[in-house]
Amino acid sequence: MLNHEQKVNRIIQQLKSRKGTSPVSLRKKTVSHEVPKMKDQRFFDEKIDVSDLDDIIKIDVESKICIAEPGVTFVDLVKATTKYNLVPIVVPELKTITIGGAISGCSIESMSYMYGGFHDNCLEYEIITAKGDLLICTPDNENSLIFEMAHGTFGTVGIISKIKFRLIEAKPFVKVIYQKFETLEEYKTAIWEHYERKDVDFMDGIIHSPSEYVLSIGNFVNEAPYTHNYNWMRIYYKDSKRRKEDYLKTIDYFFRYDKGVTNPTPKSFLGRLILGRFIGSTELLKLVKIFRRFIPERMIPITLDTFIPFSRATEFFQWYKKEINFFPLWCVPYKIRKKYEWLTDEFFDKTKDELFLDIAIYGMKNDHKESFYKMLEKELMEIGGIKTLISGNYYSESDFWKIWNKRNYDKVKQKTDPDNIFRDLYTKTCKTTRGVDY
Numbered sequence: 001m002l003n004h005e006q007k008v009n010r011i012i013q014q015l016k017s018r019k020g021t022s023p024v025s026l027r028k029k030t031v032s033h034e035v036p037k038m039k040d041q042r043f044f045d046e047k048i049d050v051s052d053l054d055d056i057i058k059i060d061v062e063s064k065i066c067i068a069e070p071g072v073t074f075v076d077l078v079k080a081t082t083k084y085n086l087v088p089i090v091v092p093e094l095k096t097i098t099i100g101g102a103i104s105g106c107s108i109e110s111m112s113y114m115y116g117g118f119h120d121n122c123l124e125y126e127i128i129t130a131k132g133d134l135l136i137c138t139p140d141n142e143n144s145l146i147f148e149m150a151h152g153t154f155g156t157v158g159i160i161s162k163i164k165f166r167l168i169e170a171k172p173f174v175k176v177i178y179q180k181f182e183t184l185e186e187y188k189t190a191i192w193e194h195y196e197r198k199d200v201d202f203m204d205g206i207i208h209s210p211s212e213y214v215l216s217i218g219n220f221v222n223e224a225p226y227t228h229n230y231n232w233m234r235i236y237y238k239d240s241k242r243r244k245e246d247y248l249k250t251i252d253y254f255f256r257y258d259k260g261v262t263n264p265t266p267k268s269f270l271g272r273l274i275l276g277r278f279i280g281s282t283e284l285l286k287l288v289k290i291f292r293r294f295i296p297e298r299m300i301p302i303t304l305d306t307f308i309p310f311s312r313a314t315e316f317f318q319w320y321k322k323e324i325n326f327f328p329l330w331c332v333p334y335k336i337r338k339k340y341e342w343l344t345d346e347f348f349d350k351t352k353d354e355l356f357l358d359i360a361i362y363g364m365k366n367d368h369k370e371s372f373y374k375m376l377e378k379e380l381m382e383i384g385g386i387k388t389l390i391s392g393n394y395y396s397e398s399d400f401w402k403i404w405n406k407r408n409y410d411k412v413k414q415k416t417d418p419d420n421i422f423r424d425l426y427t428k429t430c431k432t433t434r435g436v437d438y
């Protein structure tokens, strides 16, 4: 067993001993939660093995700060911190999403209406550059821009090797109340009121149809008259429609959507009875990775998070109903904690909102993905929205850099990866994953 320094040194040696500048990818222990793409060129990259970077180094109960390696999964983290009645701030809903992946990709959940993403609650990253230098990056030191740009740049500015982040106090159970609405305007009013009052620990919801909106508001509680979990036969999003309230153990609350948010697998009663206990998002993604050569691209359903400025939500929904009209949708209010360095001034000139709605389209079948994604990207650009880059991306390079901040990105890249071995963000997310890496 190597200690943290020894593991980091091993990675540094691998990087330093490389001769050429061909692209590299990371080898992790857990499955990737990017949407599987059959033509992804990264399958053929040389791998930098970071699979043993998966230890929790310290939980400081007094200061409520945790230090951990990036490969720690949220399920392991929650199991470890709840022993001290603490939890990470923002816990993505799938058990094996890692903390490094949540920072490099995206991370949202029902605490996001107050706290933004997991990265917004991080204090320090240790980052290994392409040339094997080790940097400590905080919001206030000489590497502050690297700290800020590590979020959402999909590992293209360096390898995160250690993370320091905040925890908050938790209780053993979560009580959820399902508020029901028939119109978008009533729904928006309820969301806004909770957002202003900050009166609940958790807020997300399901839009079952244009006339059926459920807002799930949750609070930590010490006692529960009963508890449910969603690890086998029960489907959380469906229960949100028929129930008025629910109690879950805290860990079961965090991973209530692990079998799929609005597209649980298996779907049928019999399928769930026989396989439901054993198959979750992790197993499904692993199977798709193993059999990717035999799975046609059209079999992979749409999995896409769109971030809509709250003030443009009504306009977006009118467009969405007319052009797409797929339901149910997952709705996660998300507070933009600051003017993020990874977004352009142009983006912030257009969009003044602090609150966004993450409208997640999960499970939609579509044979014409390219035109679907292009249509959505165009609409999002119109209304000052954004999407996560984990699924298909068809932005032109000039449109892409109207949203993502090239000036800040290039500054950081120059320092951390001048030979571009991690690829640049546009190439990696808009070309390489589609198999057009040139």
Ligand SMILES: Cc1cc2nc3c(=O)[nH]c(=O)nc-3n(C[C@H](O)[C@H](O)[C@H](O)COP(=O)(O)OP(=O)(O)OC[C@H]3O[C@@H](n4cnc5c(N)ncnc54)[C@H](O)[C@@H]3O)c2cc1C
Pocket (backbone or CB within 6 Å): 026, 028, 031, 032, 033, 034, 035, 036, 050, 070, 071, 091, 092, 093, 094, 096, 097, 098, 099, 100, 101, 102, 103, 104, 105, 106, 107, 108, 109, 154, 155, 156, 158, 159, 160, 161, 257, 261, 281, 303, 390
């Ligand atoms: C079906 C599905 C459902 C999802 N549901 C949710 C959800 O409910 N809530 C939520 O918040 N998110 C959700 N996501 C998105 C998910 O959080 C992000 O895709 C996240 O980036 C995945 O993290 P991972 O640990 O699987 O990392 P990976 O997918 O392995 O990596 C993501 C990117 O980060 C890079 N990376 C990983 N580790 C490091 C590191 N140590 N240093 C530098 N770069 C690194 C990788 O190179 C890659 O480009 C979902 C995704 C899918 C596909």
